[in-house]
Amino acid sequence: MHILIIGAAGMIGRKLTHRILADRRVSDREITRLTLADVVDPAVPPGAATAIETRAADLSLPGVAESLVAARPDLIFHLAGIVSGEAEANFAKGYRVNLDGTHLLFEAIRAEAARAPYRPRLVFTSSIAVFGAPFPARIGDEFFTTPLTSYGTQKAIGELLLADYSRRGFFDGLGIRLPTICIRPGKPNAAASGFFSNILREPLIGREAVLPVSESVRHWFASPRAAIGFLIHAATLDLGRVGPRRNLNLPGLSATVGEEIEALRRVAGDKAASLIRREADPVIERIVSGWATDFDARRALALGFRAETSFDEIIRAHIEDELGENI
Amino acid sequence: MHILIIGAAGMIGRKLTHRILADRRVSDREITRLTLADVVDPAVPPGAATAIETRAADLSLPGVAESLVAARPDLIFHLAGIVSGEAEANFAKGYRVNLDGTHLLFEAIRAEAARAPYRPRLVFTSSIAVFGAPFPARIGDEFFTTPLTSYGTQKAIGELLLADYSRRGFFDGLGIRLPTICIRPGKPNAAASGFFSNILREPLIGREAVLPVSESVRHWFASPRAAIGFLIHAATLDLGRVGPRRNLNLPGLSATVGEEIEALRRVAGDKAASLIRREADPVIERIVSGWATDFDARRALALGFRAETSFDEIIRAHIEDELGENI
Structure with missing residues (x-):
């Protein structure tokens, strides 16, 4: 083939x-x-x-x-x-x-x-x-x-x-x-959606990350x-x-930023979660407020497509695939 | 302008x-x-x-x-x-x-x-x-x-x-x-949708027309x-x-072929309606069975778009616009 x-x-x-x-x-x-x-x-x-x-x-x-x-x-x-x-x-x-x-x-x-x-x-x-x-x-x-x-x-x-x-x-x-791919590997980037990944990827390697929106923001991830x-x-x-x-x-996980952070805390501890610095950015808040928050992807699910069902899984996949299972 | x-x-x-x-x-x-x-x-x-x-x-x-x-x-x-x-x-x-x-x-x-x-x-x-x-x-x-x-x-x-x-x-x-435009003026054509117009336009000028589908077929007209x-x-x-x-x-009229024929009978009499000859065509039946039958066009209605609300109106418009008000 x-x-x-x-x-x-x-x-x-x-x-x-x-x-x-x-x-x-x-x-x-x-x-x-x-x-x-x-x-x-x-x-x-x-x-x-x-x-x-x-x-x-x-x-x-x-x-x-x-x-x-x-x-x-x-x-x-x-x-x-x-x-x-x-x-x-x-x-x-x-x-x-x-x-x-x-x-x-x-x-x-x-x-x-x-x-x-x-x-x-x-x-x-x-x-x-x-x-x-x-x-x-x-x-x-x-x-x-x-x-x-x-x-x-x-x-x-x-x-x-x-x-x-x-x-x-x-x-x-x-x-x-x-869905929005999270956790994107690599360096923080300037895309409006970058923070969804940054606030997990950076603390997992001991670095600070900026959260520009409120914890109630909900979005769609895989x-x-x-x-x-x-x-x-x-x-x-x-x-x-x-x-x-x-x-x-396609199926994905509908979750809030607060749920992301709670999963980070469960998987990597309070110290990792404390590396997230809140710094509101009204421009990014406004852009993100126009994004979809959840999908009923029943067709794809019936066809056998599968995504994660918790942010804990998403974080663990990142640790296995990108960090050699080390945090 | x-x-x-x-x-x-x-x-x-x-x-x-x-x-x-x-x-x-x-x-x-x-x-x-x-x-x-x-x-x-x-x-x-x-x-x-x-x-x-x-x-x-x-x-x-x-x-x-x-x-x-x-x-x-x-x-x-x-x-x-x-x-x-x-x-x-x-x-x-x-x-x-x-x-x-x-x-x-x-x-x-x-x-x-x-x-x-x-x-x-x-x-x-x-x-x-x-x-x-x-x-x-x-x-x-x-x-x-x-x-x-x-x-x-x-x-x-x-x-x-x-x-x-x-x-x-x-x-x-x-x-x-x-919507499907009906009554299309001019001559009968071979389009699969042609009969919707043919069965009104032709009898209105004393000519026979062929109906290839059952009277229960419903479609969307203006x-x-x-x-x-x-x-x-x-x-x-x-x-x-x-x-x-x-x-x-856009708004339109959802109606069956039977309702078309009843309107023809009301506007132009039994003699006109009797000029419709039933001649089933399974190919056209099959094509038409895949077509939309009705719309909820509430946005366009709220924006002021208006269509006919009965086939009587559609037929009268044709008589006024195409036949110099003569039948």
């Missing part, structure tokens, strides 16, 4: 690569070839037994999608895209990369399928940004997509294209709306480990069980 | 042109210039007092959108597109005209606005084809868009683009999901007259009342 990961250099792409190389198979199919693509050359993990090639290329430029698809990968993970803040700051770039890039990929698959029978599985990472406030306290599987960002708009359009190209038989697509589980499950799921509605709210 | 109608040669475009020329104003603004564009040269109604120019051009070709927008129309009606059956039969053409054409228009307005302040009103005709079965007996304003045709997909994408370009201030857009009313209302509505959710289910 030949797997293509587009957006392989990002956090999720790198973790997915490691998981695939460790498993050496997806479901019952052995992985014989892995292609890693991104705008920057993705790093090849050392010592991999599988044949790996890397491609540094921008999917939104002419010919790139065709060249990636020419080798007829059996399974394509489309994780590439520019993030919400950048898509909002640079309108044209967001549409070029997130919309045109996705459409060019789908068209390249259609063109390849026109040459000779070809119908890969395609897994597309969408986002809960396809929803825009106001919404119900719990967003159900049939709630409408009225995004309030250009990024959310581009993801919602990608979902529509994915469903139509799948319906027409050009590929077997599944779009998965990832760990990086759960996200990789979603991608692998989406790659192997029987699509006959999914039907024509190919874009799913 | 300069008005641009794109798709002016179609049935709705021609009726809208007549209405605008008859009114000579939209709300309190006098119409000083009218541009009619379509892939075929739109007919200019004789004797019009307003300055009219026509343009035969394909919106999806390079430079066409820019040239239409260069004159900075204050109000743009975007009615253009290829219909459901053709978009399904010709995948690439459907995406080129209905998606690329719409996106090119929006981009041309954005480019024009970047040169000097410009923010036209833009009214986009969407469709109930953005919904795909299964759906509830009445589709509410917050039901999700999971189209089952490429046409419906292209309309749903146009809606998302319209909302985002409006949110960013490039134009003031409103997308309106028209007259051509109501459709023109929707467009004018959308052009003048205070968008502050609409907010960021710019795509509306």
